[in-house]
Amino acid sequence: xxxxxxxxxxxxxxxxxNVYLLIVMAGSGLQILVAYPFMGPQGDRAGWYPxxxxxxxxxxxxxxxxAGGRHWHFAxxxxxxxxxxxxxxxxFGSGEWRRRLFLPRRDLPNAVETAxxxxxxxxxxxxxxxxxxxxxxxxxxxxFLGALAALTGLALYKPVQLQGLARLFGGYDPARAIHFLTLxxxxxxxxxxxxxxxxHPRALASMFTGGRKEDVHEEExxxxxxxxxPPP
Amino acid sequence: MKRNATSSHPxxxxxxxxxxxxxxxxxxxxxxxxxxxxxxxxxxxxxxxxGSAAALGGCDSSNPRTGFLGAMERFNHRFQAWLFDPEQLxxxxxxxxxxxxxxxxxxxxxxxxxxAPRTWRLKVGGLVERPASFTVEELQQLPRTxxxxxxxxxxxxxxxxxxxxxxxxxxASHVGASxxxxxxxxxxxxxxxxxxxxxxxxxxxxTILAYGRNGDPLPPEYGAPLRLYSGVKLGYxxxxxxxxVNFLPAPTGGYWEDRGYEWFAGV
Numbered sequence: 001x002x003x004x005x006x007x008x009x010x011x012x013x014x015x016x017x018n019v020y021l022l023i024v025m026a027g028s029g030l031q032i033l034v035a036y037p038f039m040g041p042q043g044d045r046a047g048w049y050p051x052x053x054x055x056x057x058x059x060x061x062x063x064x065x066x067a068g069g070r071h072w073h074f075a076x077x078x079x080x081x082x083x084x085x086x087x088x089x090x091x092f093g094s095g096e097w098r099r100r101l102f103l104p105r106r107d108l109p110n111a112v113e114t115a116x117x118x119x120x121x122x123x124x125x126x127x128x129x130x131x132x133x134x135x136x137x138x139x140x141x142x143x144f145l146g147a148l149a150a151l152t153g154l155a156l157y158k159p160v161q162l163q164g165l166a167r168l169f170g171g172y173d174p175a176r177a178i179h180f181l182t183l184x185x186x187x188x189x190x191x192x193x194x195x196x197x198x199x200h201p202r203a204l205a206s207m208f209t210g211g212r213k214e215d216v217h218e219e220e221x222x223x224x225x226x227x228x229x230p231p232p
Numbered sequence: 233m234k235r236n237a238t239s240s241h242p243x244x245x246x247x248x249x250x251x252x253x254x255x256x257x258x259x260x261x262x263x264x265x266x267x268x269x270x271x272x273x274x275x276x277x278x279x280x281x282x283g284s285a286a287a288l289g290g291c292d293s294s295n296p297r298t299g300f301l302g303a304m305e306r307f308n309h310r311f312q313a314w315l316f317d318p319e320q321l322x323x324x325x326x327x328x329x330x331x332x333x334x335x336x337x338x339x340x341x342x343x344x345x346x347x348a349p350r351t352w353r354l355k356v357g358g359l360v361e362r363p364a365s366f367t368v369e370e371l372q373q374l375p376r377t378x379x380x381x382x383x384x385x386x387x388x389x390x391x392x393x394x395x396x397x398x399x400x401x402x403x404a405s406h407v408g409a410s411x412x413x414x415x416x417x418x419x420x421x422x423x424x425x426x427x428x429x430x431x432x433x434x435x436x437x438x439t440i441l442a443y444g445r446n447g448d449p450l451p452p453e454y455g456a457p458l459r460l461y462s463g464v465k466l467g468y469x470x471x472x473x474x475x476x477v478n479f480l481p482a483p484t485g486g487y488w489e490d491r492g493y494e495w496f497a498g499v
Contacts, residue, residue: 032388033388035386035387036385036387036389038389041331041382041389041390042331042335042336042337042389042390042391043331043332043335043391063296064294065294066386066387067296067488067491067492067493068293068294068296068492069293070386070494071293071296071301071305071494072291072293074304074308074494075291075300075301075304075305075308078304158312158498158499159382159384159499160320160323160384160463160464161315161316161320161464161498161499163320163323172382172390176388
């Protein structure tokens with residue numbers, strides 16, 4: 001079996017592109033939100049919305065004003081989607097999906113054990129390959145969040161021409177609420193992601209350099225065929 | 233190829249080492265980009281691709297229809313025109329979805345609600361065989377279009393009202409608009425407010441000159457005596473307080489469009 005770097009170059013490029021694009025998309029999206037920071041149609045506001053009326057400050061916005069924010073958002077949305085498509089295409093074209101995507105039957109037990117470790121319910125982390133089950137769950141989840149952001153965004157962009165898509169999310173106003181909740185979820189992921197990367201600097205290094213092939217060699221010892229007990 | 237991992241300690245990501253820029257967002261952007269360039273030769277391509285737009289100064293938020301943002305707007309314009317289906321109707325909303333009358337925002341540019349002069353008439357001209365002017369009563373003699381649809385404001389809110397009027401399509405055939413009129417220009421007595429539309433959107437069956445709202449004559453706050461309404465554009469394209477409709481061979485911009493908002497603005 002050919003040895004691979006932990007982070008092949010297509011992964012690294014799309015990852016860092018995505019950092020830039022997420023900042024631009026989140027910031028310009030929040031600039032658009034400033035113009036009307038409420039959810040629900042006029043005369044029937046969605047009182048359940050946790051951030052109803054919250055106006056993001058200038059530190060969080062990109063584009064300076066509504067028209068600027070909209071132009072940034074609709075310009076960079078294409079690159080955001082393209083990066084996602086390239087990433088997913090690479091995952092499946094290269095076989096990388098096997099060590100990155102969350103496959104419930106394979107990864108759920110490890111995810112539970114890793115969660116126990118983080119909650120101090122067990123003393124040692126369960127054995128893992130490149131990623132543990134919890135990581136796979138989180139990273140796969142961001143793919144769904146990205147797709148959800150793009151689809152709700154399209155529904156908001158063209159609620160009449162793409163009214164079937166808008167209807168799928170319950171209409172324009174519910175799609176708008178989902179769009180912002182998706183951003184909140186991605187922001188939550190990013191906070192945890194950055195904290196964990198700070199605790200594990202080597203993971204960050206490999207996202208720049210690709211990491212060492214030996215890391216994968218090491219990993220192969222951990223990847224056990226089903227049914228065999230993990231190494232001591 | 234191996235690299236020294238210590239050069240990319242995560243704490244570096246947060247050091248304020250980039251030059252101070254006016255907008256913190258640019259700072260963050262430039263910063264991430266800079267780390268990418270320093271840290272790895274292989275990240276160079278990604279950094280260049282991602283940063284080119286901002287680094288070349290192509291993203292001017294105060295003039296967003298120029299530079300890179302402007303080029304992307306023209307791309308999005310073509311995308312929207314391609315996506316536009318002249319037969320696709322905005323869905324009819326149920327009566328229960330009607331926005332309470334006081335909750336439907338009423339926007340105009342003038343400092344007070346603009347009022348039409350007693351001698352008000354709508355002038356229809358440009359590339360037409362029979363230039364004409366109309367009173368509201370005369371427009372009411374033309375075929376009537378009625379619907380109850382959702383309004384999409386550029387600010388992000390929606391509201392629902394019922395509108396009654398004559399479609400641009402019917403008006404165009406009444407005055408004999410030329411096929412060479414690829415654009416339609418709308419003028420108002422609200423502080424010089426105006427807009428211009430692509431022909432397919434203007435000729436959409438739900439694009440009307442509205443003289444009625446929720447079963448009543450159009451109130452002054454919503455554009456009396458006559459306003460443009462449609463199911464296929466954002467609110468700022470729907471000119472209120474109309475004075476002129478001109479069928480033209482070229483677009484003429486618009487009040488908000490010339491200030492930086494996108495021109496096509498379809499929904």
